[in-house]
Amino acid sequence: MPTMDAPSVARVIAAVLREHPEQWTQRVFARDAQGRKVDYRSSAAVCWCLHGFIRHVLQLPADGLETPTEILSAFEQAAVGKSYDPRTSEEVAFVAWQDAEERTVADIIAVCDLVVAS
Numbered sequence: 001m002p003t004m005d006a007p008s009v010a011r012v013i014a015a016v017l018r019e020h021p022e023q024w025t026q027r028v029f030a031r032d033a034q035g036r037k038v039d040y041r042s043s044a045a046v047c048w049c050l051h052g053f054i055r056h057v058l059q060l061p062a063d064g065l066e067t068p069t070e071i072l073s074a075f076e077q078a079a080v081g082k083s084y085d086p087r088t089s090e091e092v093a094f095v096a097w098q099d100a101e102e103r104t105v106a107d108i109i110a111v112c113d114l115v116v117a118s
Contacts, residue, residue: 006074010115021105023047078114
């Protein structure tokens with residue numbers, strides 16, 4: 001699979017969620033059809049949080065490979081207005097943002113659209 005940049009990843013996620021909004025979840029990387037937490041790489045996964053979706057689209061392997069910083073930074077900028085810097089940021093802020101109770105799939109799509117436009 002060719003290397004994807006942030007706009008390409010965002011375009012894929014937005015397209016999926018526009019057609020299948022039920023494929024978004026919160027508070028875990030991925031869930032199965034019964035709503036149980038599963039690994040984002042699992043064939044049983046049917047929905048993903050934003051970060052899980054990014055990792056799923058990138059098809060990151062099981063060897064602990066981290067999500068590329070430039071991709072996290074693009075989503076961080078779109079969601080919370082700041083860049084992600086692994087040297088100074090303990091956590092990716094858009095994860096807490098997307099896990100907020102009031103967050104909706106429309107918010108996630110809007111962030112993806114911002115990343116595409118950036």
